[in-house]
Amino acid sequence: xxxxxxxxxxxxxxxxxxxxxxxxxxxxxxxxxxxxxxxxxxxxxxxxxxxxxxxxxxxxxxxxxxxxxxxxxxxxxxxxxxxxxxxxxxxxxxxxxxxxxxxxxxxxxxxxxxxxxxxxxxxxxxxxxxxxxxxxxxxxxxxxxxxxxxxxxxxxxxxxxxxxxxxxxxxxxxxxxxxxxxxxxxxxxxxx
Amino acid sequence: xxxxxxxxxxxxxxxxxxxxxxxxxxxxxxxxxxxxxxxxxxxxxxxxxxxxxxxxxxxxxxxxxxxxxxxxxxxxxxxxxxxxxxxxxxxxxxxxxxxxxxxxxxxxxxxxxxxxxxxxxxxxxxxxxxxxxxxxxxxxxxxxxxxxxxxxxxxxxxxxxxxxxxxxxxxxxxxxxxxxxxxxxxxxxxxxxxxxxxxxxxxx
Numbered sequence: 001x002x003x004x005x006x007x008x009x010x011x012x013x014x015x016x017x018x019x020x021x022x023x024x025x026x027x028x029x030x031x032x033x034x035x036x037x038x039x040x041x042x043x044x045x046x047x048x049x050x051x052x053x054x055x056x057x058x059x060x061x062x063x064x065x066x067x068x069x070x071x072x073x074x075x076x077x078x079x080x081x082x083x084x085x086x087x088x089x090x091x092x093x094x095x096x097x098x099x100x101x102x103x104x105x106x107x108x109x110x111x112x113x114x115x116x117x118x119x120x121x122x123x124x125x126x127x128x129x130x131x132x133x134x135x136x137x138x139x140x141x142x143x144x145x146x147x148x149x150x151x152x153x154x155x156x157x158x159x160x161x162x163x164x165x166x167x168x169x170x171x172x173x174x175x176x177x178x179x180x181x182x183x184x185x186x187x188x189x190x191x192x
Numbered sequence: 193x194x195x196x197x198x199x200x201x202x203x204x205x206x207x208x209x210x211x212x213x214x215x216x217x218x219x220x221x222x223x224x225x226x227x228x229x230x231x232x233x234x235x236x237x238x239x240x241x242x243x244x245x246x247x248x249x250x251x252x253x254x255x256x257x258x259x260x261x262x263x264x265x266x267x268x269x270x271x272x273x274x275x276x277x278x279x280x281x282x283x284x285x286x287x288x289x290x291x292x293x294x295x296x297x298x299x300x301x302x303x304x305x306x307x308x309x310x311x312x313x314x315x316x317x318x319x320x321x322x323x324x325x326x327x328x329x330x331x332x333x334x335x336x337x338x339x340x341x342x343x344x345x346x347x348x349x350x351x352x353x354x355x356x357x358x359x360x361x362x363x364x365x366x367x368x369x370x371x372x373x374x375x376x377x378x379x380x381x382x383x384x385x386x387x388x389x390x391x392x393x394x395x396x
Contacts, residue, residue, distance in 0.1 A: 018370055019370055020224065021219075021220050021221075021223040021224035021370065021373070022220055022224075022298075023220070024219040024220050024223065025217075025219065025220075025303060028216070028219070070275060070279060071275070072297070073271050073274050073275050073278065073297040073300055074268065074271040074272065074275060077267055077268075077271050077300050077301070078264075078267070078268070078271075081263075081264060081267060112301070113220045113298055113301040113302075116297075116298060116300065116301045117220075117294060117298055120294040120297055120298065121294055124293075124294060163382070164385075164386075164389070165382040165383070165385035165386040165389065166378070166381075166382040166385075169216055169378075169381055170378045170379070170381045170382040170385065171378065171382075172378070173374050173375070173377050173378030173381060174374065174375050174378035174379065176374040176378075177370075177371045177372070177373070177374030177375035177376075177378060178371070178375070180369070180370045180371035180374055181366070181369075181371035184369060184370070184371060
């Protein structure tokens with residue numbers, strides 16, 4: 001039950017984009033078309049789940065037992081960078097259609113602060129293994145939800161008459177703000 | 193690029209290539225920590241520290257780094273300085289470190305820093321890279337200061353914790369919420385573009 005609450009709160013309440021402001025770059029950059037937004041969301045969800053597993057292992061089996069917590073930042077960023085490379089190679093070999101769909105988005109994920117943020121947040125909240133996995137998947141789905149909603153709105157926005165200086169990123173940010181406002185309506189739904 | 197004077201190298205970071213308003217880089221910390229001016233300044237200074245020192249190191253050892261592993265090398269260099277900044281804040285400014293939370297270690301994935309290493313420090317001399325890093329950091333601090341001032345004044349009626357608006361003022365709580373960050377930044381961005389297009393017309 002607690003895991004379910006954590007899962008829902010990661011998707012709706014503590015949404016990565018709209019609450020933690022993580023992953024803003026892809027959120028603004030890849031949200032112009034609906035199908036690329038879906039691919040990006042899937043890629044992020046996939047990598048986030050794996051990152052949650054690996055970073056939990058690194059933190060609890062290496063960093064904490066040897067009391068070298070100060071290496072956390074360095075360890076996590078290296079693990080994430082090599083992990084994304086590995087995942088990319090693995091998908092290319094195992095599933096060419098999936099690679100076609102996710103291909104160009106995977107390398108972009110390395111510099112996505114959402115992945116690093118996930119590892120850091122999970123470590124700071126002292127999640128157990130299963131909590132970390134649920135948190136990772138839920139956050140990924142939350143990211144997907146936000147970016148897909150955003151892409152849907154932006155496709156409509158192309159036809160709207162937006163004041164010249166606000167075109168592009170400006171109006172996208174304001175739309176994101178209104179979305180964040182709507183999402184704050186979910187807070188209080190679950191008490192953690 | 194070599195034709196630019198050193199002062200032009202510095203000034204470009206303030207407006208023409210301002211990392212936040214013109215290049216839209218480093219948006220995550222910009223939006224996340226600007227609910228109070230003091231947090232904005234602390235984040236700006238921490239980023240300045242990391243950017244300056246990583247630019248120094250990268251421009252010093254740029255000839256030694258093999259091209260294939262340059263990004264990984266930059267990340268390790270940046271991560272080291274981020275750890276230094278993080279531990280320093282925890283030791284001497286604990287309340288601020290607590291308020292900034294995971295966003296201090298997240299400086300490591302701030303695209304402003306990696307972007308400058310890749311685009312500038314890896315190709316230019318040490319002095320020039322330092323000037324460039326200084327200019328970009330100043331631009332970043334200014335942007336954080338602007339956004340956090342707007343949000344703190346409208347959201348709490350205070351500036352650096354000091355009451356600036358009278359008791360008649362009802363704080364706009366929304367400005368302190370994530371939604372306020374997005375909307376305020378979107379409007380400021382539009383304003384920046386408006387000013388830019390107006391000045392360009394005058395120049396032409």
